[in-house]
Amino acid sequence: xxxxxxxxxxxxxxxxxxxxxxxxxxxxxxxSGSGKTSIIRAVAGLLNCDRADISLDxxxxxxxxxxxRNMGYVFQDxxxxxxxxxxxxxxxxxxxxxGAIIEVLGLGALLTxxxxxxxxxxxxRVALGRALMSAPKVLLLDEPLSALDGPRKAExxxxxxxxxxxxxxxxxxxxxDMGEVARMASRIVVVDQGNVVLSGDLHDVLADPAAVPFLGxxxxxxVLTGRVVGHADDGLTKIETGAGALWVPGSVGRAGGQARVxxxxxxxxxxxxxxxxxxxxxxxxxxxxxxxxxxxxxxxVALRAGEARLLARVTKRSCEVMRLKTGDEIFAILKATAxxxxxxx
Amino acid sequence: xxxxLGPAEWTALWLSLKVAFWATLVSLPFGFAAxxxxxxxxFFGRQALNVLVHLPLVxxxxxxxxxxxxxxxxxxxxGELFENLFGLIFAFRWTxxxxxxxxxxxxxxxxxxxxxxxxxxxxxxxxxxxxxxxWRILRTIxxxxxxxxxxxxxxxxxAKGMGEFGATITFVSNIPGQTQTLALSIDTLLEIPGxxxxxxxxALVSIAIAAVALIISEILAQRVTQRRAL
Numbered sequence: 361x362x363x364x365x366x367x368x369x370x371x372x373x374x375x376x377x378x379x380x381x382x383x384x385x386x387x388x389x390x391x392s393g394s395g396k397t398s399i400i401r402a403v404a405g406l407l408n409c410d411r412a413d414i415s416l417d418x419x420x421x422x423x424x425x426x427x428x429r430n431m432g433y434v435f436q437d438x439x440x441x442x443x444x445x446x447x448x449x450x451x452x453x454x455x456x457x458x459g460a461i462i463e464v465l466g467l468g469a470l471l472t473x474x475x476x477x478x479x480x481x482x483x484x485r486v487a488l489g490r491a492l493m494s495a496p497k498v499l500l501l502d503e504p505l506s507a508l509d510g511p512r513k514a515e516x517x518x519x520x521x522x523x524x525x526x527x528x529x530x531x532x533x534x535x536x537d538m539g540e541v542a543r544m545a546s547r548i549v550v551v552d553q554g555n556v557v558l559s560g561d562l563h564d565v566l567a568d569p570a571a572v573p574f575l576g577x578x579x580x581x582x583v584l585t586g587r588v589v590g591h592a593d594d595g596l597t598k599i600e601t602g603a604g605a606l607w608v609p610g611s612v613g614r615a616g617g618q619a620r621v622x623x624x625x626x627x628x629x630x631x632x633x634x635x636x637x638x639x640x641x642x643x644x645x646x647x648x649x650x651x652x653x654x655x656x657x658x659x660x661v662a663l664r665a666g667e668a669r670l671l672a673r674v675t676k677r678s679c680e681v682m683r684l685k686t687g688d689e690i691f692a693i694l695k696a697t698a699x700x701x702x703x704x705x
Numbered sequence: 706x707x708x709x710l711g712p713a714e715w716t717a718l719w720l721s722l723k724v725a726f727w728a729t730l731v732s733l734p735f736g737f738a739a740x741x742x743x744x745x746x747x748f749f750g751r752q753a754l755n756v757l758v759h760l761p762l763v764x765x766x767x768x769x770x771x772x773x774x775x776x777x778x779x780x781x782x783x784g785e786l787f788e789n790l791f792g793l794i795f796a797f798r799w800t801x802x803x804x805x806x807x808x809x810x811x812x813x814x815x816x817x818x819x820x821x822x823x824x825x826x827x828x829x830x831x832x833x834x835x836x837x838x839x840w841r842i843l844r845t846i847x848x849x850x851x852x853x854x855x856x857x858x859x860x861x862x863x864a865k866g867m868g869e870f871g872a873t874i875t876f877v878s879n880i881p882g883q884t885q886t887l888a889l890s891i892d893t894l895l896e897i898p899g900x901x902x903x904x905x906x907x908a909l910v911s912i913a914i915a916a917v918a919l920i921i922s923e924i925l926a927q928r929v930t931q932r933r934a935l
Contacts, residue, residue, distance in 0.1 A: 406830055426833040433834040439827045443849045452845075453835030494835050 362498055362530040366402040367411040375399070375409075375554040381530045387545035387562070388534045391576070395554040396534045397436075400500045403532065404433050416497055416530075431498040432491030436507055438483040440475035446486050447471040453494025464526075465489045465519055481512035485519060492523070499523075499531040505540060520544060538579035542566070542622040550574050567669035569652035569660035572625065577658065581624035582670045588613040596641075602668030606694070607641045625660065628672035629693040632682060642694040646670065648686050651679070659684075663692055714907055716882050717890035722914075724799055724886055725866030728806030729813075729859050736810060736858060740817035741847075745826075762811040766871025769808060773876040777804060801877035802884045808872050809865030813858040820854020821847070853926040860922040864915050887911050 365378035375395045379386075388396045401407035403414055405426035414421045421429050432453075440449050446467065450458070462468055465485045475483060484504055491499060504520070505513045517540070524531065524544060535541050541548060541562070548565050550558040557574045558565050563583055565571050572580040586601030597612040598605055599619050606621055613619045635643060649669070650662035659679045663670040670692060674684075684690070710718070739758050743751065761769050777784040777795040787793040795801035824847065832842045848855075870888040877884040879893060891907050894900035 404834055406834070426830070427836050427838055429834075430836065431834060433831065435827065435831060437827065439825070439831040441828055441832070441846060452832065452837070490835065500834075 361417060363415045364403055365413040366409050368409040373554060377556045379549045379556050379559050381532055383528050383530055385524050385531045385533050385545045386547040387541040388532055388549050388551060389541050390551035394551045396551050397502055400502055400532050400534055404431050404500055405429050430496055431500055432494055432496030433500045434487045434491050434504045436503045438487040440483055440486055442475050446473050449486055450490050450493055456493050456495035458493060461489050461492050464522060480508045481515040484516050497529055499529060501533045503534050542583045567671055569650050569662040572660040573654055577626055581622060584621045584668050586619055588615050588617050588619050590615050603665035604644050623670060623694055625671040625673040630672055630674055631691045634691055635693055640693045640695045644692045646692045648684060648688045650686055710906060713881055717885050717887050720799060721867050721887040724802045725863045728803040728866040729863045732810055733859055736813040737817055740814045740821055744818045744821035758814050759811045761808050767875050770872035770875025797877050799883055802873050802886055805872040805876050806866035806869050808869050809862040812865055813862035816858035816861055817854050820851045824850045856922050856925055860918050864918055
């Protein structure tokens with residue numbers, strides 16, 4: 361368990377954040393400039409703070425200089441040593457599990473090359489391997505994918521997921537991309553203007569209508585974990601979730617495996633009657649469990665579908681016309697194409 | 706071939722190389738330290754250090770030479786100190802000529818400083834998170850990355866040391882075989898009748914040395930950048 365409590369005043373900005381991160385991936389989510397990077401720099405000891413209480417499994421790390429903290433840090437821009445080969449970069453912090461890490465990250469063919477000749481995705485994989493080979497007790501990932509384009513992201517993400525599934529140390533994953541967060545994290549800490557505004561289990565926070573204003577319209581929406589039932593010939597995958605069976609586009613996972621489905625709140629349509637003759641594939645019977653008025657024209661509607669919780673965002677006008685209130689039993693329509701392939705894992 | 710230059714000129718050439726070599730070698734660690742402090746340091750007196758380092762560049766060389774005479778002459782406080790501690794005498798010796806090559810110090814510091822400032826301090830941070838101590842970071846990251854600048858600084862310092870005139874003649878005078886370097890030798894030859902052809906030859910020699918030094922530094926710097934681009 362990593363416990364973090366840091367504070368620092370900058371010019372016109374003050375950071376004051378406290379949270380816990382158990383083993384597994386804790387996402388630090390927030391808009392650009394909200395202080396996410398400052399938080400993990402403070403955890404690593406790279407930022408001088410006015411207050412920094414950082415402890416790992418009860419051991420106080422606050423007084424230690426960065427090189428004594430044993431925390432692996434993967435920077436947004438990789439920061440490989442330009443004058444060393446990939447192998448020397450990897451070994452700089454140690455040779456822990458060398459063979460396995462080189463194998464898992466697919467670095468075997470790159471070992472004699474210099475960083476300048478690597479692609480962005482390769483650089484990030486080397487940076488990740490370098491951090492892992494130092495046998496860190498905590499892994500800090502600062503937007504490791506944000507410098508990469510779509511295909512490169514898709515190249516690195518599976519490695520990150522494999523890492524998540526194989527290690528038992530706390531991983532802090534800084535990101536402003538909810539798709540990545542929904543895919544990687546089990547816990548989330550939402551940061552806004554230097555403060556932690558929400559934190560907790562990923563599924564809980566993302567299904568909470570009160571979280572919508574902090575997450576932003578496009579990031580809000582529940583994440584469901586389900587089991588892949590099978591793949592249809594027309595390119596769709598059926599995933600059995602707590603909310604019922606959902607069809608998602610693309611061939612996702614393998615039958616019997618786990619998969620996550622993100623359902624952005626703005627992509628959910630509500631209906632009083634069971635829709636007929638519609639192109640949408642996914643229709644769920646749901647119960648309204650709460651309504652949260654935003655400052656703008658939107659209303660966040662919390663829904664229960666089977667054992668799962670969903671979130672929909674509709675306009676105030678629709679809400680009034682439909683006379684939506686807590687306890688109503690209605691239908692939620694999710695367009696299958698609304699679940700972008702990159703949001704499905 | 707040997708009579709292309711007279712024995713006195715060969716001596717002057719040899720002396721110049723010796724003076725410039727030692728001046729460069731001894732001042733390099735100080736030059737790096739000063740450049741590092743100026744590039745990275747955030748301390749009281751940084752500006753004062755900056756001015757102090759650059760002073761020889763803008764002061765009249767005669768003034769530098771005079772100050773050296775006051776400080777490092779036989780009766781100067783520093784001169785006495787060095788004589789008592791190490792038996793090292795600067796006044797009217799070739800060692801004094803080497804000291805006068807301090808004139809090249811600002812150039813050396815400037816080149817090293819620029820290369821230090823060009824290093825992304827982010828990679829040093831990355832090294833720290835991988836467990837490297839400050840000393841290991843300096844040794845394995847900073848120094849190798851600053852290497853082209855250190856080399857350029859050394860060569861500039863060397864070239865400046867070869868050609869130093871004003872401070873040298875003021876501090877240690879123009880003694881053949883002891884303090885008469887290339888530049889001083891050329892000056893002497895120009896003042897005696899019929900000395901001009903020899904002066905010209907010495908001038909060619911100094912041009913050649915300067916050119917070779919620059920070419921070597923170019924090649925080495927290129928090798929460093931090529932390796933990184935591969």
